[in-house]
Amino acid sequence: MDMKTKIIQYITIIIVAAVAFTSCNDLDLAPTNKFTDANYWTSVEKADAVLNMAYSQMFNAGYFFANERLTDNIYEGRGNTDEKIITSGQADAALGRFANEWKNCYEGIKTCHIFLDNIDLVPNMDAALKERMIAETRFIRASLFFRLANHYGDVPLFDYNINLQEANTISRSPKAEVITFVRNELNAIVNTLPKSGEYADKDKGRITQGAVMTQLARTYLYENDWANVASITEDIINGDYGRYELFPSYEGLFLPENELNQEVILDMGYTLTLKTWSEMYDAIPISVGGRINAFAPTQELINDYLMLNGKATHEEGSGYNEDNPYVNRDPRFGYSIVYHGYQWKKGDGSVSTIYIRPGSSEGVTGASDLDEYAGPGQNSTATGYYIRKYFDPTAPEGIAAGLNLILMRYADILLMYAEAKTELGEMNQAVWNQTIRPLRERAGFTDAGALNYPANGSLREIIRRERRTELFLEGLRLFDIRRWGTIETVMNATPTGAKFAAGNTQYIRLDQRRFNKDRDYLFAVPQSQRDINPNLTQNPGY
Structure with a gap:
């Protein structure tokens, strides 16, 4: 509903x-x-x-x-x-x-x-x-x-x-x-419970068999029980609990006009009327309606978005240019992250350029310096980035969004299945073409190097990176890094931001984070x- x-x-x-x-x-x-x-x-x-x-x-x-x-x-x-x-x-x-x-x-x-x-x-x-x-x-x-x-x-x-x-x-x-x-x-x-598509229109959004089995799969995923994860997600993929498929547009998946589409298994839509949320008010650029910037993407996340040729930014032959870092990247990057020079689409169809690099708006007609990185503790971004994903273009001033937040979607089923098959030593071209390839095709990749089953490289690293970029800002990363044990490293480090410090010559260094492996898992x-x-x-x- x-x-x-x-x-x-x-x-x-x-x-x-x-x-x-x-x-x-x-x-x-x-x-x-x-x-x-x-x-x-x-x-x-x-x-x-x-x-x-x-x-x-x-x-x-x-x-x-x-x-x-x-x-x-x-x-x-x-x-x-x-x-x-x-x-x-x-x-x-x-x-x-x-x-x-x-x-x-x-x-x-x-x-x-x-x-x-x-x-x-x-x-x-x-x-x-x-x-x-x-x-x-x-x-x-x-x-x-x-x-x-x-x-x-x-x-x-x-x-x-x-x-x-x-x-x-x-x-x-x-x-x-x-x-x-x-x-x-x-x-x-x-x-x-009904399967997907079996509820009457007035009851759409209620819990289905697919939601039950997705939750069951997660109980095994969080314990790295790969055999059960593979078995349950394979049944979901085969349609045993209703028909699900990827929505054609990654960008459109998170827009209000496409709520309850065929990829959504469960979202926060079946709730009291007029229930809204406003967290994005402090995450989007100030020049397009944000209040202040309270939380922003890290450079570590940005680095994990692939190049269009399917290579990681650090790989030889990727084509990554540290001085022009936002070109030829995974299309999901531009649908999720606001970076310097970003073309922000407004609800009325107009577009504005977001200037984030310090000093970049000076002398530009109609530009504003509100979004420029200005150092720690300022109103603008602390990392040199803002968020686009889950922005509701139909929300009023103050961003009281009525957009349903997705708790479970079919893409995660494909990723769980791919990870389970990888950990079981059963990942092959057929599984890849059933899982990762369609995700990348939907995202907008066309290069064979991104779409074909990888001939080399760590499959575990590839799958984990795919989860990170596909599921960014969907609340699942915490549970992933806990179950992988990588939380002990990635949350025990000094995060960084864009190359906007020291006259745009150094990456922003942020506050040290600490994780005690003997305490902080719980x-x-x-x-x-x-x-x-x-x-x-x-x-x-x-």
């Missing part, structure tokens, strides 16, 4: 419900008064309003972009956000990000349990509809537990509405037990939770 066309129903009830969820203990969040009795659960529409609330709690734009800021793709140039504290190695158990992620996940789980406990109270409800809505709810609950386990490791696991006493004494369950629960839930519900269990519940143990190093 398109968020911009849905009618607001039962908003007052949902707000009352949200207030009722407030509690001194985030694991309890006990509902009160009339929300859980038969006076509320009188219609399918009211039940669906609660399920809709669970959809909205499954994830949000804030975490979507915050996860990217925890990686080597993005550098935060202003302020002292929780993510910057984490990447500097200074986080402790009282950090807001640790507390809020825990709280938000368990709030969503609470909503799921309220729904599951009360759905049978709805009179004369169609049995098939009830079964489907229960399956949707179980998917959301499983996804929230998966999210908790990925960030915190061992977490409290329960499949019913716990009371205050239980919330104050519950212990953490082993991560392996939580993941097993998640997998069992996903396997139990998959056949209950978030801290929030101190506020441990103050309430002494049975909650802490992760090492905190």
